[in-house]
Amino acid sequence: MSTLGEKIRDLRKKKGFTLDQLAELSKSSKSYVWELENKDPPRPSGEKLALIAAALDVTADYLLGAEAEPGTAEDKAFFRKYQKMDAPQKQQIREMLDIINRTRK
Amino acid sequence: MSTLGEKIRDLRKKKGFTLDQLAELSKSSKSYVWELENKDPPRPSGEKLALIAAALDVTADYLLGAEAEPGTAEDKAFFRKYQKMDAPQKQQIREMLDIINRTRK
DNA sequence: TGTCCACGTTCGGAGTAGCGATACAAAAAA
DNA sequence: TTTTTTGTATCGCTACTCCGAACGTGGACA
Numbered sequence: 709m710s711t712l713g714e715k716i717r718d719l720r721k722k723k724g725f726t727l728d729q730l731a732e733l734s735k736s737s738k739s740y741v742w743e744l745e746n747k748d749p750p751r752p753s754g755e756k757l758a759l760i761a762a763a764l765d766v767t768a769d770y771l772l773g774a775e776a777e778p779g780t781a782e783d784k785a786f787f788r789k790y791q792k793m794d795a796p797q798k799q800q801i802r803e804m805l806d807i808i809n810r811t812r813k
Numbered sequence: 814m815s816t817l818g819e820k821i822r823d824l825r826k827k828k829g830f831t832l833d834q835l836a837e838l839s840k841s842s843k844s845y846v847w848e849l850e851n852k853d854p855p856r857p858s859g860e861k862l863a864l865i866a867a868a869l870d871v872t873a874d875y876l877l878g879a880e881a882e883p884g885t886a887e888d889k890a891f892f893r894k895y896q897k898m899d900a901p902q903k904q905q906i907r908e909m910l911d912i913i914n915r916t917r918k
Numbered sequence: 919t920g921t922c923c924a925c926g927t928t929c930g931g932a933g934t935a936g937c938g939a940t941a942c943a944a945a946a947a948a
Numbered sequence: 949t950t951t952t953t954t955g956t957a958t959c960g961c962t963a964c965t966c967c968g969a970a971c972g973t974g975g976a977c978a
Contacts, residue, residue, distance in 0.1 A: 726925060737967050742927065753935085753965070757859040758877040768873045772863040786907050787892050788874075789914070797913050802891050804909050808902050809894070831954060842937050847956070858935070858965085 712752075713745040715771055719764040720745075733763035765789075817857075818850040820876055824869040825850075838868035 710718070720730050731738040736756060744750040744760070752760070754768070761768040767788075770781035790801060815823070825835050836843040841861060849855040849865075857865070859873070866873040895906060 727927095728925075738926085739928080739968075740966050743966080746927085751935095751964070752859050754857050754859050754862040754873070754877055756966085757862075758874075761874075768859065768877055769863075769866075772859055772873055782907075783896060783903070784874075786895070786903075786910065789910060790891070793910075793914070798891075800913060801906065801910055805891070805894060805898075805906055808905060809898070833954080843955090844938080844957085845936050848936085851956080856935075861936085
């Protein structure tokens with residue numbers, strides 16, 4: 709079980725973000741993002757946590773350790789993004805999924 | 814779209830908790846729980862948020878407004894289909910969604 | 919070798935999260 | 949009625965969030 713700081717760093721590296729980039733995406737300062745990754749224990753506000761989770765495409769619940777698998781968090785984050793799309797784009801995605809399933813079947 | 818305070822109060826009432834009870838369940842003080850429900854705007858830490866979400870049987874993401882209310886049947890059906898796919902196909906779909914969002918932006 | 923420079927690290931400080939104490943009004947229970 | 953439980957509201961305090969602005973440091977070019 710990894711800490712919040714480790715989760716943030718791992719996800720940031722995986723996405724190839726620098727501290728500055730993640731700071732900008734999450735409307736934080738570079739120094740603060742660094743503190744979250746390195747200081748013990750990091751205790752960000754719910755707001756910051758939500759922004760960082762969104763920037764890293766995971767749920768706040770995953771960062772908080774309230775969620776089991778990274779795969780599950782990834783799926784939920786995907787679904788969240790999907791839900792925010794407009795209806796026509798949603799349908800596009802749905803059709804693409806059907807196509808993939810058809811060729812795979 | 815309701816505020817964090819309204820969500821907490823509604824969920825608390827629905828479960829029949831008093832302020833003191835929710836405070837105890839979420840390891841907070843009664844005065845602070847009241848502030849979360851009534852002060853504008855409440856800015857709880859991620860920790861507190863997770864504890865309160867757990868006490869109220871919801872996700873922190875829901876309280877943060879990052880998780881939508883029970884969506885349409887169409888969306889849920891789509892998500893169920895998606896979850897049944899294998900990892901590589903899931904990633905394909907995720908990448909396609911990113912592409913659509915990127916070109917729309 | 920040198921000097922950029924992108925990136926990570928560190929620090930001081932303003933503002934605030936969160937608590938315990940306290941007080942009082944409504945409501946409910948007795 | 950009186951008593952007890954809930955909700956509302958404020959105060960002072962400590963510890964921490966979060967920022968800006970420095971400072972260090974390795975690597976990429978000549």
